[in-house]
Amino acid sequence: MSAQTTDQAESGAEDGRGAASAAAAAASKAARKREQHGWYFYDFACSVYSTSVLTVFLGPYLTAVAKAAADADGYVHPLGIPVRAGSYFAYSVSASVILAVLIMPLAGAIADRSGRKKPLLAAAAYTGAAATTGMFLLGGDRYLLGGLLLIVANASLSVSMVLYNAYLPQISTPDERDTVSSRGWAFGYTSGAFVLVLNLVLFQGHDSFGLSEGAAVRICLASAGLWWGAFTIIPLRRLRDRAVVREAGPTVSGWKQLIATLKDMRRYPLTLSFLLAYLIYNDGVQTVISQASIYGSEELELEQSTLIVAVLLVQILAVAGALGMGRLAALYGAKRTILGSLAAWGLTLAAGYFLPARTPVWFFALASMIGLVLGGSQALSRSLFSHLVPAGKEAEYFSAYEMSDRGLSWVGPLVFGITYQVTGSYRDAIISLVVFFALGFVLLARVPVRRAVEAAGNPVPERI
Known part of the structure; x- marks a missing residue:
């Protein structure tokens, strides 16, 4: 084989490797973009809960339900503990935070050690969505049910956000990360605003829809849960789990895991x-x-x-x-x-x-x-x-x-x-x-x- 033929063969091989490398890079970028778009939609799914349920409707409604169940002195008695009806919502939120504090570090450790964030994300998301949808049942004096559903939904949201946020460094390059994170928040605020508009139309015009004010509120609460569950399907279809890059170890309780994480941060x-x-x-x-x-x-x-x-x-x-x-x-x-x-x-x-x-x-x-x-x-x-x-x-x-x-x-x-x-x-x-x-x-x-x-x-x- 002549030197010219050899050079041409080597040049062709290099061109082939370059084309293959470019194709692989393009395929990797396309896969990354697909995951990013799926990731945005979890914010789109769950932000409706934060906006319509926590910020607008649930606090006043659950307080009214608690007041309907209160005794002559204005107290309800969950687990035999006297609680002023007007404080019941705030105490329920605090209880959800305590539960989340116990679960979040444990869920994070299990996700990292197993490499299976997606099943845990699905479990947390659908537990929260189901609890929120169940708020449709909050009629009459069912304040205990309301507090329980709030605690479960709030804690589930916190756990799901740990797993959701943990995907960010895996689905974006360092230079993309600010943009990807910002778009996720934007998706969430967009859905929150859109659903809140629909809820306000229903709430303000409940008479024209043949509904009582309480029924309109319960529909608004339940709709947030249905929205959360429906749009969670998109990230679950597009996100993927990665192989574990550290040695597996035993999982421990939430508080012990948090302490271990903080010690590691030192x-x-x-x-x-x-x-x-x-x-x-x-x-x-x-x-x-x-x-x-x-x-x-x-x-x-x-x-x-x-x-x-x-x-x-x-x-x-x-x-x-x-x-x-x-x-x-x-x-x-x-x-x-x-x-x-x-x-x-x-x-x-x-x-x-x-x-x-x-x-x-x-x-x-x-x-x-x-x-x-x-x-x-x-x-x-x-x-x-x-x-x-x-x-x-x-x-x-x-x-x-x-x-x-x-x-x-x-x-x-x-x-x-x-x-x-x-x-x-x-x-x-x-x-x-x-x-x-x-x-x-x-x-x-x-x-x-x-x-x-x-x-x-x-x-x-x-x-x-």
Whole structure:
């Protein structure tokens, strides 16, 4: 064979290998995109529960059911314990947090050790969806059933989010992660807003549909469960489990697993530093979300319909906020963008302190500001943390992250309540929350995220 023929053969082989490599890369990207699109739809499925059930309908309705079952002194007696009917919903939420705290670390450890996140995600999702659908039965004085269903649904949502979030570093490259996380939040806010509009049409026009107000509420509650279950099918069809990349070990109780995870995090002090900063500023975020309606009704003297419209406005604008801040992160990095959002949170609370009473337009302006920073700050925090998680420990570490998100956000409400008790002013209570964003800003600014990513053994994206 001549030298020219040999060169041509080698060149053809190289071209063949190059074409095969390009084809493999294209196939890998297509598979990754398919999983990402499926992943978005779990947020689309479960966010309706957070919006319609927890934020709008269940609290007032379950409280009314408890009051219908109360004795002459206004108390109900679950398990023989006297509980003021007006506090029953809050205590049920607290009980769900305690249950979630026990289960989340255990579920994360089992997922990492077995490599089978999807069956666990399915179990948690459909348990929560079934409990939510069962809320259709909350008529008359069935407050015990209502509390039980709330505890099961809330805890199931928390467990499912641990498993859902743990997929993020597996289905996206480091440079894609901010965008993918932001799109997931945007999908969730989109579905929350859409279903809330449908629910409000039914609720406001229940007479024209031949329904009582209570029946309309129960349909709204159950519809969230049906929505959750129906759209969970999409991620379960598209997500896939990975082989375990660490040695299997025995599973332990929830608390012991959480302690073991935190001890393991001591090997990654920069990851732990970020988690501490997130715990503090996210406590402020969650408190604003939970207490804004009280501030609006008690201090600003606004009607319930105004507050519901404000919730809807937050949902709609959070979509734009999540996508917009995702683009900013691509330009300036996730850390800088989160720091900017924390500054915006502080300014929003300062503006809220000066809002005049009985002026819905200004409250809508405040809701708009919250919506624009809410989705982005949450989405980018999730994606930034995913860079700091060692491979093979995604679910375990995200259980600690989810604990910060859902299980430990109690200091903010306590500060809010104590401030109001001491001063008698909700304005002073709302401005007291600025400290969470200021302290979180300082702690996050001190975290060298590039070194943190390297220390976790992960590739460092171009902008972080």
